[in-house]
Amino acid sequence: DSGVTQTPKHLITATGQRVTLRCSPRSGDLSVYWYQQSLDQGLQFLIQYYNGEERAKGNILERFSAQQFPDLHSELNLSSLELGDSALYFCASSVGNSGNTGELFFGEGSRLTVL
Amino acid sequence: AQKITQTQPGMFVQEKEAVTLDCTYDTSDQSYGLFWYKQPSSGEMIFLIYQGSYDEQNATEGRYSLNFQKARKSANLVISASQLGDSAMYFCQVKTSYDKVIFGPGTSLSVIP
Numbered sequence: 001d002s003g004v005t006q007t008p009k010h011l012i013t014a015t016g017q018r019v020t021l022r023c024s025p026r027s028g029d030l031s032v033y034w035y036q037q038s039l040d041q042g043l044q045f046l047i048q049y050y051n052g053e054e055r056a057k058g059n060i061l062e063r064f065s066a067q068q069f070p071d072l073h074s075e076l077n078l079s080s081l082e083l084g085d086s087a088l089y090f091c092a093s094s095v096g097n098s099g100n101t102g103e104l105f106f107g108e109g110s111r112l113t114v115l
Numbered sequence: 116a117q118k119i120t121q122t123q124p125g126m127f128v129q130e131k132e133a134v135t136l137d138c139t140y141d142t143s144d145q146s147y148g149l150f151w152y153k154q155p156s157s158g159e160m161i162f163l164i165y166q167g168s169y170d171e172q173n174a175t176e177g178r179y180s181l182n183f184q185k186a187r188k189s190a191n192l193v194i195s196a197s198q199l200g201d202s203a204m205y206f207c208q209v210k211t212s213y214d215k216v217i218f219g220p221g222t223s224l225s226v227i228p
Binding site: 002 | 150
């Protein structure tokens, strides 16, 4: 158990819909990362938050948005869903202030299927 | 731009043999961390090993060791005595200042009985 909790684990929805994925980081971790992993693809970095502030942005579509709340949990909002958005969405956390040390702890992922 | 290359999309190794998974990286930062993660077919991401850019000795964690060649910007993962449970995707990661994290595309390892 990594200590990172993601909900829901599985989600099936239709095109055009909007979903919210939730992530609770490991206790004490200030950094949260979101990744998208499509079938047979690597980890596509979406966005990173540190202590409530956006720290880095990757290949995140305009239809997607995220935020980190004062209690450090984070939500990833995906709207106007398309078939190609079907993927495994990972949240990871790290201490965030340890320089280049400190591994990422991953949640089990939220598997999104868009029909 | 910072980038990680894993040149072996897929590899096979005989059980009990050693295998080396390649990773080269490109970063302008002088201080960085190198990490390897394993993703079995069940999907979870598992941290394996860490190497700091200023560490003089290669990192080791059980059957995992890291062949770190800083001048070549290479951080290859060596798995000794392969086991069937080692069959998985393996990702190389670089972490630089301000927690900037980059993952490589991954290598799929299959261990053959």
